[in-house]
Amino acid sequence: SQQGEEDPQALSIQEGENATMNCSYKTSINNLQWYRQNSGRGLVHLILIRSNEREKHSGRLRVTLDTSKKSSSLLITASRAADTASYFCATELQGAQKLVFGQGTRLTINP
Amino acid sequence: SQTIHQWPATLVQPVGSPLSLECTVEGTSNPNLYWYRQAAGRGLQLLFYSVGIGQISSEVPQNLSASRPQDRQFILSSKKLLLSDSGFYLCAWSVGTSGGGETQYFGPGTRLLVL
Numbered sequence: 001s002q003q004g005e006e007d008p009q010a011l012s013i014q015e016g017e018n019a020t021m022n023c024s025y026k027t028s029i030n031n032l033q034w035y036r037q038n039s040g041r042g043l044v045h046l047i048l049i050r051s052n053e054r055e056k057h058s059g060r061l062r063v064t065l066d067t068s069k070k071s072s073s074l075l076i077t078a079s080r081a082a083d084t085a086s087y088f089c090a091t092e093l094q095g096a097q098k099l100v101f102g103q104g105t106r107l108t109i110n111p
Numbered sequence: 112s113q114t115i116h117q118w119p120a121t122l123v124q125p126v127g128s129p130l131s132l133e134c135t136v137e138g139t140s141n142p143n144l145y146w147y148r149q150a151a152g153r154g155l156q157l158l159f160y161s162v163g164i165g166q167i168s169s170e171v172p173q174n175l176s177a178s179r180p181q182d183r184q185f186i187l188s189s190k191k192l193l194l195s196d197s198g199f200y201l202c203a204w205s206v207g208t209s210g211g212g213e214t215q216y217f218g219p220g221t222r223l224l225v226l
Contacts, residue, residue, distance in 0.1 A: 041220065042217035045214045098157055099215060100157075101154045101155040102154050103153055104154055106152075
């Protein structure tokens with residue numbers, strides 16, 4: 001099974017609302033990252049949170065990390081139509097030199 | 112600034128034909144390089160990664176291979192394509208001194224359709 005599992009698989013909200021996506025993982029990590037992918041394009045890095053951090057902000061993005069529950073959440077506030085994309089969490093496992101990606105959450109913002 | 116190029120953008124190949132996808136990075140030295148495959152509506156599967164010229168680690172046994180003939184060039188190849196090789200192939204790089212788990216920067220991808 002996947003190291004990172006996003007929830008929900010798909011999310012549809014109205015423009016202006018907040019969007020929350022969750023990621024759970026199984027083993028100890030060095031860091032957890034969130035990426036965004038527009039349809040048919042490459043991934044774009046959004047934010048990285050280290051295992052000793054609990055919360056991080058970047059513009060309208062807020063990421064939390066709970067290592068005791070092995071979970072993270074990505075909050076996008078005041079969503080815009082341009083936020084429509086797939087969002088992936090990726091974890092760097094302890095002792096590994098690579099990232100493991102989840103299956104993604106497909107976010108649709110309705111105007 | 113750093114940029115990453117992939118080509119071609121789209122490729123349609125018959126079953127049994129060879130494959131060569133190329134990825135180059137500009138503006139950085141000794142990057143870590145990665146090849147991923149993404150099935151439609153799915154996450155990324157790491158295929159190969161490289162921490163230096165001629166150093167290739169394979170994650171998934173299959174009929175694909177990778178080579179790194181130059182510091183900033185990463186090539187994905189196959190001698191005979193299978194239908195199951197269809198997908199979206201993404202190349203990525205990260206800073207070489209970081210150990211591989213830091214931020215990765217992705218190319219635009221190559222969509223491969225094997226018929």
